[in-house]
Amino acid sequence: MNSTVELAFYGDDFTGSTDVLESLSLRGKKTILLLRVPEKKDSIIYSDYDCVGVAGISRSKDPVWMKAELPKVYQFLNSFDPKYIHYKVCSTFDSNLHKGNLAVATQVGIDVLSPSWTSIVVGTPKIKRYVCFGELFADSKGETYRIDRHPVMSCHPATPMTEANLVKHMHQLGEVDCASVNLSMYSDDSAATKLQQFIAENKVVIFDSVDHSSQAKVGALINEHCQEGLHFSVSSSGFEDAVYSQNKLVENINITSKSRILALSGSCSSITSSQIDYALSHGFIPVELDIARLLMLESRPQYLDEIVQTCIDLLSSNKSPLVYSALGPQKSGSTTASQDGDLHFDEMLGSFLGAIALAVTKTGLIERLAVAGGDTSGYCIQSLNLDALTFIAPLCPGVPLCRAHAQDSDIDGLELALKGGQMGSEDFFVRLCSGGE
Structure with a gap:
């Protein structure tokens, strides 16, 4: 079909999907983020958009699920005949053999799409994620760490990063043949020569990116070498920042303040814990979930009613x-759940938070919704039965304020922000109220 869509993407979690929505929107690309692959595709709906995305949950799924479900997603994205298809991953690139396996996502994409070549762009300098000589580094409280020594990501409860070398990391996950184009090649023509060699050898190419200059170089290299055929990328939002680096940034978008916010957190990140502490010291009221009661199936509906009434x-x-399930990894409900043999705690918790969000939103009492937690946010937002999200304004890097589009008039137009565990400044929840004033 003829299409105006130049980039189509799938986010492996909902928070990462809104990150791409923000990156594209701030580069002047009109973008819509779908909350599911539609059963029927109406080309008229998409004719006004430069980019189309689908928010997903593959980050929390095993390879069996990924091999069964991702082909449908890739086929839908490819139906737009775009220049780029992007499988969006977290800029910490955390993944393991059994959960959100990035090698599986890459190989399935290559098999389904038959792209001219495939790239990996993980470095995202705007949120202090860097790839240098093929190794990933990330910031924590003002200090930069190699990812396998990062105080949070090296001991992540679900996907701890034990390897910083991205070529080695991908090889550990599967039989994807990767190669690295590094910073030392960017100052002369050797990067282009090396890239041509890797493309000819059918290698998945990993790029270094540490600042705006190197990011722009990556974008130029990709654009120069994908004049014919589809380009596939398994990357963070650094991919959009690279290929659209020459587009002028949209600036001066103001966010109005709101007085009534519903904040929900299923994150066990120490960063989110600090954000919760800050919010509670600035007027938010704590509603801590009792994980033991949450795990009791028969009485869960009654417990839900109690929490909803408290919020109302x-x-x-x-x-x-501010409803939360954990304050950091040491006080995480997922630990209790795993000890009790519940292998689907993220889904259960996310659905419970979603039921809270739905019930409270339909009262008309909230003016904005915040959800923290990359895995749980997807299940939470699915409970609202939204059709799509569009961009309103940047709230903090990688976490935009979005507008919900839904057939339910009580939900349609709701303003919301979805935050991954490692994302956002300490005052994230407070900024959602104040609008950054």
């Missing part, structure tokens, strides 16, 4: 509730 009572008094 607080909002009716112009107070913003």
Whole structure:
């Protein structure tokens, strides 16, 4: 079909999907993020958009699920006949053999799409993620660490990163043949020569990116070498920042303040824990979930009603509730759940948070919704039965304020922000109220 869509993407979690939505929108690309692959595709709906994305949950899924479900997604994205198809991953590139396996996502994409070649662009300098000589580094509280020594990601409860070399990391995940184009090649023509060699050898090419200059070089290399055929990339939002680096950034988008916010967190990140502490010291009211009660299937509906009523009572008094399941990895409900043999805790928790969000939103009491947690946010937002999200404004790097589009008039137009565990400044929840004022 004829299409105006030049880039189509799938996010392996919902928070990462909104990250791409922001990157493209700030580069002047009109973008819509779908919350599911539609059963029927109406080309008229997409004719006004430069880019189309689908928010997914593959980050929390095993290879069996990925091999069964991802081909349908790739086929849908390819139906737009875009120049680029992007499988969006977290800029920490965390993955393991059994959960969100990036080698599986890459190989399935190559098999289904038959791209001219495939890239991996993980470095995202705007959020202090860097790839240098093929190794990944990330910031934590002002200090930069190699990812396998990062105080959070090296001991992530689900996908700990034990290898910083991305070629080796991908090889550990599967039989994807990768090669690295590094910074030392960027100052002369050797990068282009090496890239041509790797493309001829059918290698998946990993690029270094440490600042705007190197990011622009990556974008130029990719664009120069994908004049014919589809380009496939398994990357962070650094891919968009690279290939559209010459586009002028949209600036001066203001966010108005709101007084009633519903904040939900299923994250066990220490970064989110600090954000929760900050919010509670600045007016948010804590609503801590009792994981033991959450795990009791028979009484879970009653517990849900209690939490919903607590939130309604607080909002009716112009107070913003912050519902959370954990304060850091040491106080994580997922630990309790795994000990009890519940292998689907993320899905259960996300669905529970989604039921809270749906019930409270339909009262008309909330003006904005925040959800923290890359895995749980996907299940949470699915409960709202949204059709799509569009960009409103940047809230903090990688976490935009979005507008919900839904057939339910109580939900349609809701403003929301989805935050991965490692994302956002300490005042994230407070900024959602103040608008950054």
